[in-house]
Amino acid sequence: MDEITFRLIKTHVADYYNDNHCLVMLKVLFKDHIEPQKLSKMKDTIDLLNALYEKSLLSCKDLALLYNAIKxxxxxxxxxKIKATWTSFPDVREIAVTKFTEHRQKLMRFGQQVIQTDVGRIDGLYNTPTKNYKDSWEMIHHLEDKNIIKEDMTDFIAKLKQLDLPKAADALEKPKQGPDAAATPTTELDEDDFNELLTEVSDWWAEHGNIHMLRVLLSEFTTRAKTITLIEIEKINTTFDLLGLLKASGLLKQTDIDILVEATNLCGLQGVEDAIAKIVKIPNFKDVQYKNFSDHRRKLIAFGQQMNRSNMVTIGRLRGITVNENTDPFLLILKLEMKGTLAEGEKMDKFIKKLKDKKMDREVEALTKLNGKPTVA
Known part of the structure; x- marks a missing residue:
């Protein structure tokens, strides 16, 4: 990579993380690489990237730190976005994390796991008066400075358990996993078993799940697979045919059923594991990494799960869509996507501002904070 391309990539990275309000998260991540006093004064992601460059930790000849950070x-x-500038940029999900300590990795898992209400409870325990942290990353950054969060987290983990925050505690206790430790294993299904798997999953989903939620989820692939369009997804009326669309496009195949496993976890429908287990055993079913669904798509699923019924009516009216309290929230999301309201960037920012103005706090949090696998509200 030449120097100009490297500078372009730095700009893309800085703009992306700034747009997603991730500077404090990055300060938590890079606390072992940059002096704390220097880190605390940084106001822009580009300052952080330049500091890494000055220390020869990041360069046009060595992007390993960037790969690890994105992962x-x-x-x-x-x-x-980077691939548009440099097509050789790898899939970082397949790269082992070697540039960050296990302690730092645990803090990242912790920050992604803790929701805002949990942040408030931890704030109340350690601060009088409370600091009213904006998010988990501001909290972690501050508690590290106070030496409450440190290498030996035995006491802090015990306090989390006393606050009845087991998932937060687990994030700090789990042993290190390899880059693919929680990935879905390669399957070796013959055609009959594969078709039976699709039948079992679609039957289960039809009985217990939500076809509109699945439509929203699979809209992820309307830009990746030229054979799939939003119009096609909207017209299909059965789960089996939706899965068939993925099969026909090559996204779902006999040797790769990752999408099925990720989809059931992401939609909070892990009970379908029993249907899948009839055909193939998946170790660590509930802990798979999301390789096929973007942060944006995961937020839309969380948005639908958190949407208040009366708020749904208001949201529809704001965008000229007729809905009532019996309308499925994911059907509303599909209509919003068709109108372009939920497109990443300026349109999404404008939509979120409208929700904030209407005091729709749960919906705003779902669209602005990624908390790992969402749960059914």
Missing amino acids: LTGHFALQD
């Missing part, structure tokens, strides 16, 4: 922050959409 740990989970912002995989960024690599697609």
